[in-house]
Every structure is written in structure tokens, then in C-alpha cells.
Amino acid sequence: MELEVIEKNKYNLALIIRGISLEMINALRRIILSWIPAMAIDEVIILKNDSPLYDEILAHRIGLIPLKTDLDTYKLPSDCECGGFGCPSCQVSLTCEVVNDSKNNLIIYSGDLKSSDPNIVPVNPNIPIVKIGNGASLIFEAYATLGRSRKHVKWQPVSNIFFRYLPNITFESEKCSSCPDKCIVSRMCPESLYDFSDEKIPKLEKNYWNSCTLCKACERNCPEKAIKVDWEKDNYLFFIESDGVLPFNTILKKAFEIFFAEIDEFVEKLEQVEIQE
Ligand SMILES: [Zn+2]
Known part of the structure; x- marks a missing residue:
């Protein structure tokens, strides 16, 4: 090649x-x-929402914000010792607390999300989430986990x-x-x-x-x-084409790792079948 x-x-x-x-x-x-996992917000707890958007639409938008991914530190919830319940090895918490004290409308951006891990943050701080009026506020907690785009496109590591x-x-x-x-x-x-x-x-x-x-x-x-x-x-x-979630070298390396792991598993299963006969 x-x-x-x-x-x-x-x-x-x-x-x-x-x-x-x-x-x-x-x-x-x-x-x-x-197959390559990526980080995305999977759970949103909305504490106060004065914006014109319903909670569900807001949560959907927040979930689609691309986050920088660290595949060495975090595990997929299904592979984690906590059994997917949520622990520091498989989950990152992000919070947003914005109160509009000004007389004008205020746009809330992805950069307003505060992450518990400085390595897991939105790839771009200028993605608009919602606009709120004066005196309004938006307060929520969000939890990001690794996932695969087979389940939801928000976990797709490439655009x-x-x-x-x-x-x-x-x-x-x-x-x-x-x-x-x-x-x-x-x-x-x-x-x-x-x-x-x-x-x-x-x-x-x-x-x-x-x-x-x-x-x-x-x-x-x-x-x-x-x-x-x-x-x-x-x-x-x-x-x-990437949105910056993972570097290209990591994407390609991980793709071959997954490919060889699948082949190994296939051969292993095949050998088990022969023993049974
Ligand atoms: Zn865990």
C-alpha cells in the first residue's frame, strides 16, 4: 500500500x-x-430555562455540540467498572449558568459551558445555543460520555x-x-x-x-x-473532514486497532466452535 x-x-x-x-x-x-468512540453530552438536567426553546430542543442542541475527546483517559460506559452508572472514568460533567443582567438580548454560546475536565471542552466556543431576553436565565447541568455513532450521530468522530x-x-x-x-x-x-x-x-x-x-x-x-x-x-x-473532536492520526490508528481486534475475536470464536465439535 x-x-x-x-x-x-x-x-x-x-x-x-x-x-x-x-x-x-x-x-x-x-x-x-x-465504531470509533467520541465524547458527547448524553444527559442534561435543566434547572432553569427562561429561553424561548423547550427543554427537549435545548437538550438536543446541547448534545450535538462537538467536544474534544480523550480516548486514553475515558472508557465507554458499557466497558466501565461502574457498569455505566457514571463515574470519573466514564463521565464528564459540564455546567452552564447564565443570567442576563443586561438590557439587551443575550446569546448563550458553547463557550459558556464549564467543564470538570479542561481536556473535554467544546471544540469551538462560538457555537450559539440559544438567545435569552433581559432578566432571563439558563441554568443546566450536563453529562458527557463516550459513545458510538451507531447509536446516535452526535458521537460521530468525523464530520x-x-x-x-x-x-x-x-x-x-x-x-x-x-x-x-x-x-x-x-x-x-x-x-x-x-x-x-x-x-x-x-x-x-x-x-x-x-x-x-x-x-x-x-x-x-x-x-x-x-x-x-x-x-x-x-x-x-x-x-x-473533521470538526476537531479527534486528531486524524488518532482516528486512523484507532480504526486499525478496532479492525484487528474484530478479526482476532472472529478467529477466537471460530477456534471455540472447532473445539466443541
Ligand atoms: Zn464509569
Whole structure:
């Protein structure tokens, strides 16, 4: 397998992965999407709510605030010694107490949540929760736990994850010379992957593979059959978009840990079956 990083920053990771099967890359995508635990608020006790929103809507909004996750310190409630009852190994408490003493309306943001663990805080302090009027207040306690997005999407560790085939376009520009007029067909490319600085014979952009959607509009419409759109077998463009809940390295490492643990469990169960026979 070969990896090439084409973009990496706090919120985006784009890779070219060569030499991986479709089944394997899809397994990786699905493990990241629904098996890696992330922190999210799962219980809200509302003590005072003068906002225009019902308690349930408020609790739902609070649950969807992405929280920084620490997989080394915290356990899933189902794996914890407390049996999921809630203890410092599986639960973090966050409180919010805002009283609007001003004469204007006040917006309460995710940054108004005070966490019992400074490592488990909202990834962004500027997410609006609700607006309250003057003299109004909002007081609640919330409990965050690890969970998996198989149960609820609030525990999804990434915002988006997808892959696509690595495009491979063969463009024989020498065939273009027989076209009497300016090239019209490659102008049909919705992603504008052809460079028309030379009006008669266009050039294919160098990094066309990054945007090509394999729509084949150019191939279908070329009268000289100079363009052939294909994709490379077992080579993929792989994209992960994050909201900053977990670093990309942790996400990928954890995905393979889970994958190998599942295979080990499968082999173990298979061996048990053979002994019984
Ligand atoms: Zn516990």
C-alpha cells in the first residue's frame, strides 16, 4: 500500500491510497464512521430555562455540540467498572449558568459551558445555543460520555468521510489537429479541467484527478475520440473532514486497532466452535 498526503490541516485530510481493495477501503470508512468512540453530552438536567426553546430542543442542541475527546483517559460506559452508572472514568460533567443582567438580548454560546475536565471542552466556543431576553436565565447541568455513532450521530468522530476512484484521463492531443474548428467538446467539462490558452488544442490541467468526477462528458462528445476517461484499479482518493473532536492520526490508528481486534475475536470464536465439535 502506498500513501500520498495531498492535504492535511486541522479540519481536512485528503490522501491518495494506492494498492488497497474496494472492500478494505470501505471497511476503513465504516469503522471510522460508526465504531470509533467520541465524547458527547448524553444527559442534561435543566434547572432553569427562561429561553424561548423547550427543554427537549435545548437538550438536543446541547448534545450535538462537538467536544474534544480523550480516548486514553475515558472508557465507554458499557466497558466501565461502574457498569455505566457514571463515574470519573466514564463521565464528564459540564455546567452552564447564565443570567442576563443586561438590557439587551443575550446569546448563550458553547463557550459558556464549564467543564470538570479542561481536556473535554467544546471544540469551538462560538457555537450559539440559544438567545435569552433581559432578566432571563439558563441554568443546566450536563453529562458527557463516550459513545458510538451507531447509536446516535452526535458521537460521530468525523464530520464527513468519503472516497472515490482515482481518475485517469488519456488525452491524445495530436488527434485534435484533424478538428477543423476550435475544440468545443472539452468545454463541456463541468469541472473546467481543460486549459484553453491555446484556443485550438486545449491542455489537460495537471491536477485534473483532484476534481474530475468521471462524468465522461468530454469523452462522449469528442468527435475525434481523443479523450479516454478511466480510473485506476485499487487506487483511491480518500477524504476525511473533521470538526476537531479527534486528531486524524488518532482516528486512523484507532480504526486499525478496532479492525484487528474484530478479526482476532472472529478467529477466537471460530477456534471455540472447532473445539466443541
Ligand atoms: Zn464509569
